[in-house]
Amino acid sequence: MRFIVDSMLGDVARWLRMLGYDTLYSKRYKDYEILRIAERDDSVIITRDLGLMRRSFKRGLKVVHIDTTDIEDALVTIALRTGIDVKFKENETRCTHCNTRLVVISKAEALSLVPPSVGAKYDKFWKCPKCGKVYWQGNHWKTINTILENVNKKVISAKSTYTRRSLEHAGSSRSHGVKPR
Structure with missing residues (x-):
């Protein structure tokens, strides 16, 4: 799955890249460029901009609107909307x-x-063959792991709540034959 992230969500772009997802991001992208690239590459647009979200919908593009500044909640929203795996590989x-x-x-x-x-x-250690940056799992890794664990717990909880509500709704219809507990 490929993503293109708007200029307001640089932190989200960095997290998606760390998790292994091909994620385009530039502070210089204009909305029309994001739309064109998403269309061309079949990318999911990640945005905080309601106008960009609406234009994406009108064009039939895949888009996830982020309405939070909390990275955990943003990653939960993306995981639930796209089905991505929020694990470090x-x-x-x-x-x-x-x-x-x-x-x-x-x-x-x-x-x-x-x-x-x-x-x-x-x-x-890891090295970027393009820009030469070197990475390692330093002291910040505990924080990263905690965030990833919290995100996955929230995703599981949200899916469980959604499934429970779906079953309760299905149980209210006689044609489904499922009775609520």
């Missing part, structure tokens, strides 16, 4: 800066690219 992660798929590099190679204290403390 180390072999699919992308550069949060340029969107290129990262490659795992050896610790020996990383030692020449990172500060000595980082090389001494961590064993797993």
Whole structure:
């Protein structure tokens, strides 16, 4: 699944890239460019802009409207609307800066690219073959994992609530033959 994210949601773009999703983002994209790219690439538009959302619907494009500044809630909304998996996949992660798929590099190679204290403390590294940025699971990784766990709990809860409500609604109709508990 490919995404194109509007200029108001840079944090969402970075998270989607980290999770391995091909995500276009630029502060310079105009609405008409986002619409054209989404149409051309069959991308899902992620936006906070109601006008862009409406124009996307009129063109029959896939769009997710984000009405929160909370990253957990934004990721929950995207997961529920698109069905994406909100899990870190180390072999699919992308550069949060340029969107290129990262490659795992050896610790020996990383030692020449990172500060000595980082090389001494961590064993797993990724490098962007395009822009050269090097990544590792540093102290911030606990926060990332906590956010991902919270998002997945909220997604499961929302799906459970939706299923329960669907069953209750189905139970109110005699033709379905399902009785509410």
